[in-house]
Amino acid sequence: MTFYPQEFMLLSWLLIIAAFALFFVTVLAGRVWCGYACPQSAWTWWFIWVEHRLEGPRHRRLKRARLAMDVDTACRKGLKHATWLAIALVTGLTFVGYFTPIRDLLTALPRLEASGWAYVWLGLVATFTYLNAGWLREQVCLHxxxxxxxxxxxxxxxTLTVSYDAGRGEPRAPRRREAGTAEPGDCVDCGLCVQVCPTGIDIREGLQHACIDCAACIDACDGVMDRLGRPRGLIRYTTENALAGQPTRIARPRLLGYLVALLTMLALFAVNLAERTPLDLDVERDRQRLFRVTPQGDITNVYTLTVRNLDNVDHRYRLAASGLAGLTLDRQRLEVPAGQSRQLVSRPASIVMPSTGPVMTSSGISKRSMPTSRWSVTAAFWEEPPDANGLASHAPWYKQFWPWFIIALLGSSVIFSLIYLVASIRYFDGTVAQDYYQRGLAINEQLAKQEQADRLGLAARLRVDDLTGDVIVDLEGQRRPEQLHLAWIFPTEHGRDRHLTLQRVQQGRYVGTLDAPLRYRWYLHLQPTPGDDAAWRLTGEARFPHAGAIALTPGI
Structure with missing residues (x-):
């Protein structure tokens, strides 16, 4: 089903329905639109993912920013911004494609044959996509x-919102309670809820306009509660009445009012859609030609008829004029391809009306009085079996396959979205590292180890023999300890991590043996065994089985 600019009323209906749906969801569940479906949030996370893949995590980007610009950094930044611009251009092209046939647009743009407005809107949408998702990000939500x-x-x-249970969490205190102090609440004041918030707010200060209900603080807090052996839900989806110990009402006047208005407009829109006639007819008088009196005494006027086929199949139409006795058209049948229009210009339609009243003569010009009755022109579908040209007969939209196929796809996406939403609220996602809080506090120590490896000029090449399971590491640099510790970190499951001690067999070469072959993708951490005075670390990444050597570097 295709909608055209002439059907702007249907678009207005859709916008009003979307607005009331947003109001209904907001009253019921807060700003879930912002956290899960807003284009600004979706595009921002997309741009952040590109940045993370090309420039590394945040601490690595900060370290690069403190150093002088080199070729590698310039290439990474250039590729990042080029990718951002490509995404922005595709977004702008998609937007313009809603109003201009996309195939014609793709052909006309590089030839500079598209309309000026197409270039203007393409540039505007691409520019604002690049700025909003790449640079402004959460500032758009805040300001x-x-x-x-x-x-x-x-x-x-x-209203269901992300809230902090102050009655349970206060007073905040570290994990260990000092002697003589009051019994602390469950909040250990770790600050993770603030660190993971995309808008940088502290949810413990109460409901704020910057909160987008993304639930990142809920996941972080639940992880800390699990580590401390305390119940989850210190930060959770709840209502103000529930926090105050009062019952929460789901069916309330405001929510029911929005629901009734939404269902009413949906029903009216469905009725209008079902009764929609995929046809548009314009009748315009040719003002450059006066009426003409035929030898039979009839009055003929010239009109231009424009018939637009708003359907997805070709149609034949039967034209008829009504309103006056004896009113006829000189052309009564017309064929119009799908999605196109036909204008009777070369053979304009003539409205032939019988004469009425006496003939009046003035200065040799013969005239007859025009009737004052109203008349109209109608166009109806001409249903016949397909002919040699393959013109198919018309069928209502609800009897066709593609509308229901598209509705099924949209409906399935809504159903699965609701399932995933319920699953994300009821079940904890878990974390890769169970002690991620302690690891987060030790991030500076890890960076110091990598900087130490860089100062010592350390680098290594690792090879794995798939047949014997032998791991061979050739270490270069100023340090040659007796043993090395090699950690194999699995990206998604903490329980699959492996640790291997490598023994030095000759100058710069270390050997160890795996107890089982490796598969899939792993992160590699190489460092001295505990007790070595020089703390350094080399890192790498590889997918196994791997035929060649794997480079391990300081990773900065």
Whole structure:
């Protein structure tokens, strides 16, 4: 089903329905739109993923920013911005393609044959996509988005939002309680909820307009509670009434009002859609030609008829004029391909009306009085079996395959989205490293180890013999300890990590043996065994089985 600019009313219906759906969801579950479906959030995470893949994690980007610009850094930054611009251009092209046939647009753009407005809108959408998702990011949510400002008008004490349970968490205190102090709450003031928040707010300070209900703070806090052996839910989806110990009402007047309005508009839209006639007819009088009196005494006027086929199949139409007795058209049948229009210009339609009243003569010009009755032109589908040209008969949209196929796809996506939403709320995702909080505190120590390896000029090449399981490491640099510790880190499952001690067999060469072959992708950490005075670390990454040598570097 295709909609055209002439059907702007249907687009208005859709926009109004979308607005009331947003209001309904906001009253019920807060700003879940911002956290899970907003294009600004989706594009921002997409751009962040590109940045992470090309320039590394945040601490590595900060370290590169403190160093002088080199060729590697310049190439990485250039490739990142080029990728961002490519995504922005594809976004702009997709937007313009909604209003211009996309195939014609792709052909006309490189030839500079597209309309000026196409280039203007392509540039505007691409520019703002690049700026908003690449540079402004959460600042759009904080300072530019109006939704954050008027959401408070729709919230009430029964709205489901991300909230901190102050009654359970306060007073905040470290894990160990000092003697003589009051019994602390469950919050250990680790600050992880602030660190993971994309907008940088502290949810413990209460409901704030910058919160987008993404639940990142919930996952971080639940992980800490698991480590401490305390129940989850210190930060959770809940309502103000629930936090105050009062019952939460789901069916309340405001929510029911939005629901009734939404269902009513959906029903009206469905009725209009079902009764939609995929045809548009324009009748325009040719003002450059006066009426003409035929020898039979009839009055003939020239009109231009434009018939637009708004359907996805070719149609034949039967034209008819009504409103006056004896009103006829000189052409009564017309064929129009799918999605196109036909204008009767070369053979304009003539509205032939019988004469009425006496003939009046003035200065040799014969005239007859025009009737004052109203008349109209109609076009109806001409249903016949397909002819040699392959013109198919018309069928209602609800009897065709593709509308229901598209509706099924959209419906399945909604169903699976609801399933995933419920799963994300009810089940904890878990973390790769169970002690990620302690590892987060030790990030500076890890960076110091990598910087030490860089100062010592250390580098290594690792090879794995798939037949024997032997691991051979050739170490270069100023250090040659007796043993090395090699950690194999699996990206997604902490329990699959492996650790291997390598013995020095000759100058710079270390050997160890794996107890089982390796498969899939692994991160590699090479460092001295515990007790060595020089703390350094080399890192690498590889997918096994791997035929060649793997380079291990300081990773900075």
């Amino acid at each position: 530019m988005c109006p939704y954050a400002r008027f959401q408070a008008v729709m919230f009430d004490r029964d």
